[in-house]
Amino acid sequence: MRASLVLVFCAALLSMAGQLFAAEMIGREGCVTCHTSMDHRAMLPHDMQDEDSCEMCHGPGSDHMDTESSKDIRTFKEKSLDALDEANDVCLACHGGAVERHWPASSHQAAGVGCADCHSIQHPGQPRPDASDMSQSCLSCHADIRSKTLKQFGHPLRHGQMQCKDCHQAHEPPGEAELRQITINDNCYTCHAEKRGPFLWEHEPVFEECTICHDAHGSIHPGALVRRAPQLCQQCHHQPHTRNPHSDEFYDFNPSARISRSVLGESCMNCHSRVHGSNHPSGLNLMR
């Protein structure tokens, strides 16, 4: 009992000491004394000209000013999971709305991603990653996707003609795979509406998910296919020699052979060119 009382007393004393010696605000002028590069023009919408602008996010700076240690200030680079949540809460305190409502459900939150991992507010005019660099911010973590974007066939991400954000929404995931639209196909149809149909003759995987045959992030096969035709087609169409002109042989590389019709040029699509669907009354085999 006596020991408990001593512990409680010590805890209270420490708490009071903490209050007594808590860091204090030093104001913007104090910060830019050392951080001279921050003493530049206003950065919209984070107006760095306000007196307490730095410490609104980084917290009181007196201890950090005394010790010059990064441990005495919120740097937004902390690795501790507690500090990460605190840092994110600082951002979300102002950036509420849809971001705040959806962020707890996002896979980025679950993966321990901090707002400052992607956003930098300390470059003039760049509270968000610059448009041409935005994808690089994503790809610095998504190394598997980065490798794909360097492949020959895919969407033009490498030189900034498209951005990851054109399809994905990192904060508000209304769709699967954190896509902007509700379904994968809805997302693809925003640019490829011609393939939406409905068609008289559908190719069933097309209206299910485009990703059954295509890898949108990049491929070494034309059309960003996951496998080159005719082998891709043969993974689902493998008919014995009945009622069709194909045999189930392997379509090897023999340009002079009759089967080269299904290998060279557009491969199976030399004839079955309406592979995304046909609206021709004679288009049952997706050839019209």
Added chain:
Amino acid sequence: MNNRPLKHSFCILVLGISVLECVHAAEGEIELGIGVSDNDDFLYSSFPGIDTSPFLVLNADLEGSSDDAVWRVTARNLGIDTRTLAADYENDAGFSLFGEYWQSPSRQNGTVSSPYVNIGSTQLELPGGWVAGSETGDMTNLQSSLRQFYIGTERRRYTLGGETTFGEGMTFKATAVYENKEGIELIGGAIGRGFGQVSPPYGTGTRATLLPVPIDYETTQLDLKLGYQKQRYGVELGYYLSVFRNGHDSLSWENPFSLDIVGGGGGGQFPLASSTGRLSLYPDNQFHRLSLSGNYLVGETTRFYGMFSAGLMKQDQTFLPLSANPVLSAPPLLPVSSLDADASVNDAHLRVTSRPMPKLSLKATYRFHSRDDDDRLLGAYNYYALDSSESGREIISSPYYYRKQEFDLSARYRISSKTSIGLEYEREDILRDYVDIEREDVDEDRIGAHVDFRPLDSLSLRIQGEHAERNGSNYVTAIGENPLLRKFHFADRTQDSITIRATYDLNDSVSLSASYDRLEDEFGDTVVGLRDADRDIVAFDVAYQINDQLSLHGFVSREEASSLQAGSADGVSVTWTADYDDTIDSLGVGAEWQAIPERLKFSLDLAMSQGSEIVSLSNTLSPVTPYPELTSDMLSIRHAVTYQYDKQTDFRFVYWHEKLDTDDWALDDQDVNSTPNVLLTGEQSPNYDDNIVMLSVVRRF
């Protein structure tokens, strides 16, 4: 080069600057200069748009403000065909406007050839005196009749939108997008003995031609959202419209092959070959979607979210005739003149997130998606598969139904400030209902776990693993298919994946990270089809801030993907297998060096990718000719020197070298007549080695 968009862009830019100057608070920078390219191969590189030399370098970042509003204008690459111009305005009253013009050409390869005299038309005509042949080698005046053209398209997109708040928590957001796509693509057209005939030789007399098809697409989208948000709850009503219009409904072409083809496989002479073929192109279509979503915060840490949407896909284009073959007697009338399709698409998304304890986060999600077009029964009719004789087989377009449901439950618990763990369970249930469906129900259960561990202030680790099992109802092979076949998106599957990531900050200057991803698919019950597929990716990244003047970053990664596919030529047992091994090596290096602070800066960006695919074959019935190795090697080096003349002015010099070296067996060394039964275009895989130099002035104000 088409200068009209450039002029428009420039005018808009000037207008934007004028507006900003008017408010007397504009600041930002404009880059203006000139660039030259040593040839026009960039025309079909991954960064097309530089189709003339010299070209204008014009970029801008401008912003301005008044007491209660902010403007921004961003322009990229206005001097070339790959350009973007965007502007937005926002004021303190909660009103914002934004607009964008975006243009992007897409050209993969160089020139190709075709004998048709009116490329760009939807009624392709052969030259006078054309010598038709049973095979391409018999077309004696083919080479002298060839005309060269580019395959390529260009997209132009115009976006305009705005958002306003009014009343207490009401917001209205509207976005309109208009995009057109124009150019020439290739499409295969076949004429011959129809597939699906009831007697042999099943189309062995078929001949195909790669045809230039003109592209003229327009897509208009409208997205409206009306929201009401209070502290604890909110609702949003949305309407989305997408209208697609194709300027061409069909492509017809004169048959370059002779009409006296004798079918192989024992077939007789081709009796009703057509001198003309006709393909349908993508029909006009519309999509309407109405959505309602809401959120509700219970207590301080539990939030409910729900979204319901109902969509309608419409398509009512008039059908083409059953055949374009003038030799045939008048084809029978179709039961209807158009599909008049109304496919309904319904979606729901329900979600609850909660943090019942400070260290515990929970999430439960349910998703529903269905597509139903059960009104497409037209009645049966005979068809003409390839504009040849009537198939003699009645066909009927039957309804399609597809439904997917997903249920996901996940928990994340923070054991300490350095460690958290997460668990996840997901179930996916897919129902398919249409003619010849092999498997109506397919279910997949997935469990996953992850650990985030930050043992040091400088080190973070994440390990994540998943295991999934997919199976379903009885697999009934479709009529005519090999009974051993299992389609890979229906088949039983076991999937395992693991991800390991580590980031280590050696000090304030050096950061290292490494990651490893492995995905393993095994289709246990599949005899014919895709039997297994593995993928491994390992990557290393480094960032090094050597001093205030010099920083380096780089990455290297290797991706290895392999898969095994089996086939059966006799329909009884496996007679061939193919092993695919893909390897992709990637390397990136970037450097920035302030050689003279606030005066002279050098930067370097290098990206390299080397990809290859090797196919190993095994065939028990006959020797096979192996495929050549498929390769694609890319190197891009961009070097910039920026000299800061004064606080307002920089001079910038950019040297950009890009090289692409590809080997593609489907294209390389294939002339227009290399294949007897397909008239190709002589398209070759792209190879280029280009240099670009740009000199510009950057003016800040």
